Amino acid sequence: MDEDSVLIWLGRLAFFALYGFQSYSLTSYPAEYKSDNSFYALIVLFIPALGLWIWILYNEENLQWLFVVWLAYVWIALIPLIGIIFGGDDPIENKLNSEAFFSFFGPNVLKMTLCVSPLLSLLLLSRGTDSMSYRELIWLLSLRIALDLFDTVEMLEVVLEEDTVPHNIPRSFEYAIISFACISFILSPLHLMQVKTDDDGEWKYRKETSCTQRTLQTLVVNCVFLGLRLALSLEYGKDASIFIAKNGIIILLSLFEICSIFKCCGCEE
Numbered sequence: 249m250d251e252d253s254v255l256i257w258l259g260r261l262a263f264f265a266l267y268g269f270q271s272y273s274l275t276s277y278p279a280e281y282k283s284d285n286s287f288y289a290l291i292v293l294f295i296p297a298l299g300l301w302i303w304i305l306y307n308e309e310n311l312q313w314l315f316v317v318w319l320a321y322v323w324i325a326l327i328p329l330i331g332i333i334f335g336g337d338d339p340i341e342n343k344l345n346s347e348a349f350f351s352f353f354g355p356n357v358l359k360m361t362l363c364v365s366p367l368l369s370l371l372l373l374s375r376g377t378d379s380m381s382y383r384e385l386i387w388l389l390s391l392r393i394a395l396d397l398f399d400t401v402e403m404l405e406v407v408l409e410e411d412t413v414p415h416n417i418p419r420s421f422e423y424a425i426i427s428f429a430c431i432s433f434i435l436s437p438l439h440l441m442q443v444k445t446d447d448d449g450e451w452k453y454r455k456e457t458s459c460t461q462r463t464l465q466t467l468v469v470n471c472v473f474l475g476l477r478l479a480l481s482l483e484y485g486k487d488a489s490i491f492i493a494k495n496g497i498i499i500l501l502s503l504f505e506i507c508s509i510f511k512c513c514g515c516e517e
Contacts, residue, residue: 260305263371266364267298273361274329280353281340293328297321301372314372315440322433326365330433333358334407334426341408355408362401365433366394373440386443393439395494396465400432402491403473406480415484425476432469435461459506466502470495 271294278287297320304310304317333340344355373390407422438461442454474495480486 259371263301263368264298266368266371267294270361270364270368271325273357274326274333277340277353277358278329278332281343290329290332293325294321296324312443315437318369318372318440319437321368322436327430327433330404330426330430334404342411344408344411355412359401359405359408362404363398365401366397369393369397369436389439389442393436396432396439396469396498397436399473399491399494400429400469403429403432403476406486406488415480415486417480417484417486421479428469428472428476432473435464435469438464462502462506466499466506470498470502474499 271291275288275290278290279285297317300313300320301317304313341355341358344353344358370390370393373386373393403425406417407425410417410422438457442458442461474492477486477488477492477495481488481492
């Protein structure tokens, strides 16, 4: 087994371990704070994505269907758990024990657990195959996905921090943050749907899907996040300058990329 193959299998092992950790950790919160061990049954929500991932690994020709793994993970498992933890009239995130920094059921561990999602996206994509055309195409894409996911997790962190460092943010505003964070997760599979293999087995971008993804990500995610962060900063005194700059930069880059795809406004592909 060559060095590249070893790295690929180590990456797959890391993906499996992190996936298991996140699934157990996220399902532990409702079981702990709602005092009902039946909530551990929610771990079955993570099984479809895991099963699809294992099936795809058996045949490298199925790699272009990795977006289905991510779609099943986000739509079936991640978003329902976020809804259970952050939603409702008496959300679990209001009950978290913040006294101990490393309390397993505290807000810090929950934030670290949510931050596993960007790592999963990197491992899912980058450890797919040792094909050079795949690597060249996927590295930039996987880094962009991870950056967008960290951006989304940071929005949820605003809601978590309100219980420890209050900024008097109204619950309706928190609901808006949670809703658009979930929308960002819902749209994330479009990132992976951009890639395909041609008749020669080379990996390429789908032009139409790339344009759709960039447009939706710009309008529905980055522009909305920019507006929410500006409101947090101006109305509630929440410092969000770094991610405000990030959203602004990504919006501009996305506009340039859309122009490049259509070779308009003086841009060439």
